[in-house]
Amino acid sequence: MTSVDRSDAAQPHPHADLHTDHSHGGSTGGAPQGGWPAGPPGGYPVESDRFTRFVQRLHARTPRWVVPLAAVGCVAAGIGYTLLxxxxRSAPDALPTCLLKLTTGLDCPGCGGTRALWYVLHADLPAAARHHFLFVFALPFLAYLFIAWAGRQAFGWRLPELRVGPKLVGGFLAAWFAFSVIRNLPWPPFTALYV
Structure with missing residues (x-):
């Protein structure tokens, strides 16, 4: 049997008040469960800087349709660039070009996407799918998600939501990675995917 020194058992721990605060429901660290009641530890209030206050005022005064309209403008600019x-018909090394393809000769995960969009805009889905099958597959879902988001933000529309969970996103990214590898294999029939 071993003897235990109990001389310091009666002494309170020097930081015991930090580990349990009974006045706030027994949470750790002296903070209540909902966070710090009056700012961060130390009792100093945090003042937002001028830029933050400006952004908050701008956000409060901006009509709700401005952000969707700006997003539509970005999409329209991308489509316009693709059409123009x-x-x-451009050369493989025409600017802007894919740095990975220029330096290694390999198709990157996005190579062929702009050409696929061009063919989609000209209603040639087989040619679009040949240039980037996953882009053509994902395009209707992306368009619906965009329309549902923009309609909700601008007009308060309540379209049925698509459930996009982590497993679905992970599966799509895995398929995209596999597509990116397969399209660079130098044997038939994979060479048909090379763009």
Whole structure:
């Protein structure tokens, strides 16, 4: 049997008040369960800077349709660039170009996406799918998600929501990775995917 020194058992722990605070429901660290009641530890209130206050005021005064309209403008600019540049007739090294393809000769995960969009806009789905099958597959879902989000933000529409969970996103990214590897294999029939 071993003897236990109990001389310091009666002494309170020097930081015992930090581990249990009975006045706030027994949470750890002296903070209540809902966070710090009056700012961060130390009791100093945090004042937001001028830029943060400006952004908050701008956000409060901006009509709700401005952000969806800006997003539509970005999409329209991308579509306009695709239609004007005609990526199906440009040289492989024309600017802007894919750095990975320029340096290694391999198709990157996004290679062929602009050409696929061009073919979609010209209603040639087989050619679009040949240039980037996953882009063509994902395009209707992305368009619906965008329309549902923009309609809800701008007009308060309540379209049925698509359930996009982590497993679905992970599965799509895994398929995209596999597609990116397969399209660079140098044997038939995989060479048909090379763009």
């Amino acid at each position: 540049s005609d990526p199906t």
